[in-house]
Amino acid sequence: SQQGEEDPQALSIQEGENATMNCSYKTSINNLQWYRQNSGRGLVHLILIRSNEREKHSGRLRVTLDTSKKSSSLLITASRAADTASYFCATERTQGGSEKLVFGKGMKLTVNP
C-alpha cells in the first residue's frame, strides 16, 4: 500500500503566498519527516515531527501532525521563487518486522516570481 500520499500532486503559486501540502498515511508511525528535492538533486531534510508531537516550526516552515486522522501538513509561509522544488513526506514505521523510512510520491511546488 502507498504510504505517505502527498496532496496536491502539484501546486503553483505566486511569490509571497503561502503553500500548504498535505500528507496522509495508513499505518502507525514513529515519526514523520518532510524532505525537499530540487530538480536533478538529492533530498534535503526539512523537518521531523515525532508521533507524540502535534506541531513544529522551523523558520518559514510549519508542520502539523494529526495521528488520529493519520495526516500531516507542511506550510511554507511567504514563499520565494527559490522554494520551487518537489516536497516529500516520509513516514518512519515498522514494516515486515523492521523499521523503515517510507517516502510518498512527492508534490511539485512552483513559486512564480
Next chain:
Amino acid sequence: NAGVMQNPRHLVRRRGQEARLRCSPMKGHSHVYWYRQLPEEGLKFMVYLQKENIIDESGMPKERFSAEFPKEGPSILRIQQVVRGDSAAYFCASSPQGWNTGELFFGEGSRLTVL
C-alpha cells in the same frame, strides 16, 4: 565536512552489462541506506547496511542486485546484467545511528541509463 558522496553521478550501460554505484557516507556515519527513484516517483527503499552487515534488504530485487558496505571503503550497490527497467536514479543516504533517530543525509544520486 563533506556530505554523502556518490559516484558516478551519471552512468550509461548497455543491456547485460554490470553497474556499480558507490557511496561514501558522511564522516562518523556508520549506517547507509540505498533508495531508487523512478522518474516522477518517490523514493523506494532498497537496502539498509551497517559496516560489514546487511541489516535489511527487503526492498532489493531477489536477482541481479547486491549491496555491501565493507569495513574499509564505500558502500557499493551492484546491478548485474542490467535491463532497461533498471534505469533510475539511485540515492544513498547515511545516518549516525539507525532508524527512529532522526534525519537521513542524502547524496546527489547516481543516474543510471540502460540503453
